[in-house]
Amino acid sequence: MNIYGRSFHTLWGGNVICPVMYPDLHDYIVEEGGMEELTAALDPLGMKVSVTTGGGSFFVAWKDGTEEARKAISGSARQTQEDIARVQAFVTFLLEINDANGVLSREALVRAAEISTAIDSSAALRDSLSTVAMTLAVKNTATDHSRISGILSKMRDMGYLKLLSKEREEYIVTGRIDLFYDMMEHFASHIGAVEMAVQREEQGSLF
Incomplete structure (x- = not known):
C-alpha cells in the first residue's frame, strides 16, 4: 500500500498522525501534498482532515455544521x-x-x-x-x-x-x-450541551 493509502486508512481508523507515532505519514501530510490529496478524498464523505490547536497532529473529523456531524457528536457524547x-x-x-x-x-x-x-x-x-x-x-x-x-x-x-x-x-x-487537550477545552466550553446529549442518550432518544 502506498503512503497515501496508508495515511487514509490510518486516519479513517480513528488514529492521530503525529511525528511520534507515524513520522513518515506526518511528513507526507505536511511536506508532500498529503493534506490536499486526503482532503479531496474525504470531502465527498462529509469528512475532513483536522489539525490540533497546537499544530502537528492530524485526525479525521466531520465537516463543520453538517447534520451528520451533529448526530455523531451527540451520539458519542457519553x-x-x-x-x-x-x-x-x-x-x-x-x-x-x-x-x-x-x-x-x-x-x-x-x-x-x-x-x-x-x-x-x-x-x-x-x-x-x-x-x-x-x-x-x-x-x-x-x-x-x-x-x-x-x-x-x-x-x-x-x-x-x-x-x-x-x-x-x-x-x-x-x-x-x-487532541485530548482540544477535547478538554471543547468539553469545558460546551459542558451543558454534552451533559444534555448524555442524558438524551440514556433516555434512548433518537436524533
Missing part, C-alpha cells in the same frame, strides 16, 4: 465524557510524579521505573496509582508493578503512548495528547 475522565486521571497522576513542565506534552518520556520510585516514597501516590488503575479497568492489580504496567499498556492501546523499550518499560507520549 463515550467522549468517559474517555476524557480516563485520560485526565492518567495525566493528573503523571503530573503528581513529575510536573516540571506543568503539562504532559507530546514527546514527553514516561518511565515505569520513575513511577515505581515515586510511589515507593509516597503513600498518597500509591493511592493515586490504585485509583488510576481502577479508572482504566486494569485487570492485574496484585502488585504496584502490575498496576503500573497495566496502566501504561492501556494508555498505549488507546494511542497516547508509544513503546520505546519493552525491557525498561519506557514510553513516549504521542500527538493524541494534543
Whole structure:
C-alpha cells in the first residue's frame, strides 16, 4: 500500500498522525501534498482532515455544521465524557510524579521505573496509582508493578503512548495528547450541551 493509502486508512481508523507515532505519514501530510490529496478524498464523505490547536497532529473529523456531524457528536457524547475522565486521571497522576513542565506534552518520556520510585516514597501516590488503575479497568492489580504496567499498556492501546523499550518499560507520549487537550477545552466550553446529549442518550432518544 502506498503512503497515501496508508495515511487514509490510518486516519479513517480513528488514529492521530503525529511525528511520534507515524513520522513518515506526518511528513507526507505536511511536506508532500498529503493534506490536499486526503482532503479531496474525504470531502465527498462529509469528512475532513483536522489539525490540533497546537499544530502537528492530524485526525479525521466531520465537516463543520453538517447534520451528520451533529448526530455523531451527540451520539458519542457519553463515550467522549468517559474517555476524557480516563485520560485526565492518567495525566493528573503523571503530573503528581513529575510536573516540571506543568503539562504532559507530546514527546514527553514516561518511565515505569520513575513511577515505581515515586510511589515507593509516597503513600498518597500509591493511592493515586490504585485509583488510576481502577479508572482504566486494569485487570492485574496484585502488585504496584502490575498496576503500573497495566496502566501504561492501556494508555498505549488507546494511542497516547508509544513503546520505546519493552525491557525498561519506557514510553513516549504521542500527538493524541494534543487532541485530548482540544477535547478538554471543547468539553469545558460546551459542558451543558454534552451533559444534555448524555442524558438524551440514556433516555434512548433518537436524533
